[in-house]
Amino acid sequence: DQQVKQNSPSLSVQEGRISILNCDYTNSMFDYFLWYKKYPAEGPTFLISISSIKDKNEDGRFTVFLNKSAKHLSLHIVPSQPGDSAVYFCAASGGNNRLAFGKGNQVVVIP
């Protein structure tokens, strides 16, 4: 059973606009959440994370929001740039430090 779900597998957005990626999880024991970005022919690279004690974490153009009661998190990229075109994976971990991943969202930023 998939514990981390990413719906809407692909997203197209104009350069300069906001990209919003959503992620839902089912395991209430998860207390740390991460987003990874993956280009073709490369491994996933860590982008941003958030602890369950926070509801927002911002790093430059990237912001992650966490809604624990809804078991939902989102990644906002603003402004979107062509170099942001990639697959984005949501991941979550609990006390055992094992990561559960979603299937990923393809983002295409149109110049």
Next chain:
Amino acid sequence: ETGVTQTPRHLVMGMTNKKSLKCEQHLGHNAMYWYKQSAKKPLELMFVYSLEERVENNSVPSRFSPECPNSSHLFLHLHTLQPEDSALYLCASSQEATGISGNIQYFGAGTRLSVL
């Protein structure tokens, strides 16, 4: 030099072959992982090594055999694979601290495996 290096990048093998995937991390981490990524599926954790000991094996068939000779190197030995084993195999490493969440894993570029 990149943090986590995997070789080879591409591998084609027959079902009767024996081959090995190699992973090397230069980050000083104490934990290493093998993942399998199949098309349209989430990353599947296969094996976890912590301090060079295997601490997790997620019901992986015995035709996959991991080896961790030291904290910097991880191998995945393959024998008598099936066509459905064709996938991207990713290695990752992290610095684990007992009882503390926040495990950021760093990935290699992967080995694209095709089993004919």
